[in-house]
Amino acid sequence: MATKILERKPLTLAERTYLPQIAAGLWVTFRKMFGRRVTLEYPEQKPPIPRGYRGVPTLVKDPNGREKCVSCQLCEFVCPPKAIRITPGEIPADSATAHVEKAPKDFELNMLRCIYCGLCEEACPERAIVLQNVYSLNAATREEVVLHKDKLYELGGTLPDKIMKWDKKKAAADKAAGGHH
């Protein structure tokens, strides 16, 4: 392919001194001093987080304080960077939530690996893992950003639950406790 060489116009004297350009730039700066502010004084000021924002994945509890995760490991399966590692466990038979049977013994979320894709939230059949509005996660060591169950529940808090399927199950079981005859 033939190469076309373009002729550049030589700079004028005014351009070579750079002074008009500097003055024009300073004029823009001066004008903006009286206009509307467009930046935030982070970290003193925090930006509003829009709905559906994909922050750090967190574990949430239902309004009764029951941990919603049942350690089905679907998030672990779907996670593209393999950031999630769950150790499943059994809820003891004398617990108030014994009817749920299964809960994570440990839930490890490696935030060094997480890519905030939200597939874990999409895969979760219990709506237990939710990417909420935590966007700033920093620490002095790598271990600190490998989040475990307690930290994930602390970040997640409680979210409303319209379905409360496990409560319904328990209610049905209590109702049937007298026998069906």
Add this chain to the structure above:
Amino acid sequence: MAENADKLISVFIDGIEVKVLPGTNMIEAARKAGVQIPHYCYHRHLSVAGNCRMCLVEMGTPAFDRVTKAPVMGPDGKQVIQWMPKPVIACATNATPGLHIRTTTKLVKDCREGVEEFLLVNHPLDCPICDQAGECHLQEYAHQYGRGYSRYVEEKNVKPKRKMIGPRVILDNERCILCGRCVRFCKEIAKDEVLGFTERGSHSSIDCFPGKTLSNNYSVNVVDICPVGALTSVDFRFKMRTWFLKETPSISTESSVGVNTTIWSREGTIYRITPRRNEAVNDSWMSDTARDLYKAVAAENRTSAYAIEGRPVKSDEALKALAALLKASKGVALIASAFSSVEEQWLLKKLAQAIPAAKKLVYVAPHYAEGDGLLISADRTPNLRGALVTGLIKGLAQTDMSSLKAAVDAGEVDTVLSVNESVTSAGLGIEDLKKIKYVSLGTHFYQTSQYAAIEIPLLTVFEREGSFVNQQWRLQKFAKAVPGPAGVLADADFFAALLAAMGSPATRGGGLAAVWAALSAEVAPLKDQSYAKIPAEGVVIDGSAFANEKFREGKTLHYAPANA
């Protein structure tokens, strides 16, 4: 099958002709034609119950004139097929000449969808907390024939969940689809009638008979055959989802039956062992005790380091020390193991030949106990016949170790090597061990290991590959499921390296391929065999040279002693 070739008849599955033996049920015939007929209650090793109704298909037979018995031909010149107006269950429909079935018609599809919908009516949908998820027939068929939503608006039945029906099995009655496989297994295979149906209608459920529990040694098989998650294993409960697990074919070391198994592991951790189907050995079953064998891998007394006089060393240092010890010994006793593979036993034979000592004793430690007549034989080692075939021992007389103590007392033997065996079973006490050089090669520490001059860690059956010869002289191979402890050589590699250090390299190059190249050339029954060539179901080798040996096994599932 070849001897029955003249008895084969033609049946037609969706127009595909397959030749089967008369009486073959249509699920198996369809399997042969590559057509899958969904089913829950049918199991190839149990009797036909026909209660799940999932395998409904359309059936037709060739038409014959009622009077003349002549075939009725259609206008296309082919015999007319008389299709039945109603569907039949494929599991209880046996092949007859010219039988036709259709599995893809609208009627069949409607049947399957109807059955699936009714099964899901009272199903709790606990897939997220159900161990069966991922290998659940109900899940699979719901994908294929389910409607994706429920039309059922009434309250679902509530039944007992998390109910221990035995020490190793948990029952969740809500998930049960009442196929009755477990009931039939207990009655027909385990011969321990424990389970039965109680209640009526949609309240029907599985339960133990009053005062009984499902505690026989084959109880976990009901977990394997349960098509849904109603019966789950206590040991595997909530340990890992099945889709994370890697399946490795293996052989159980519990007894000389050589039960075919699958090892389920993830990232070097074994989570469970299940039976692998082998119609000539164990059908689809295995004992509960054999399922626990994986726990030996992470046992507390597991060996993982080479040591000389208790001082940890690298493998090559231990190897050199052992070679030097064997070269310098006046008399050596080798207590070999029937837990070693064929390859390892052959290398040990070579090792015994290479030892220059004047007095050489070779034993294979016996492990006998009572057999259960099903899948545990009286010989509790997987590979005693391997020791005979490879020539490690000349006959079963060498399983009698009583001469060892006398030889040690007489000072004829100054070095004892034991491979995966405790020397106490050979009659040697701690005082004896102090007199001699004792080399302990083993996967685990024994009480006497602390008196060992050299300790060599070995790998468990899950961490190495090799082959065993079971009581039927069936050569079967096992593969490596998980890696062994860091720095520990596989048994065969260690023995081959030891042979090379002794100046008698029996194999060139590494790995089992090299061992087999030399082994198959030398051992007549294993001629032309190799590790890679052994088929998944094993291959029967010629054991006639040992027909006069008195093997202790009694009758088991697919084995009857020759001299009985």
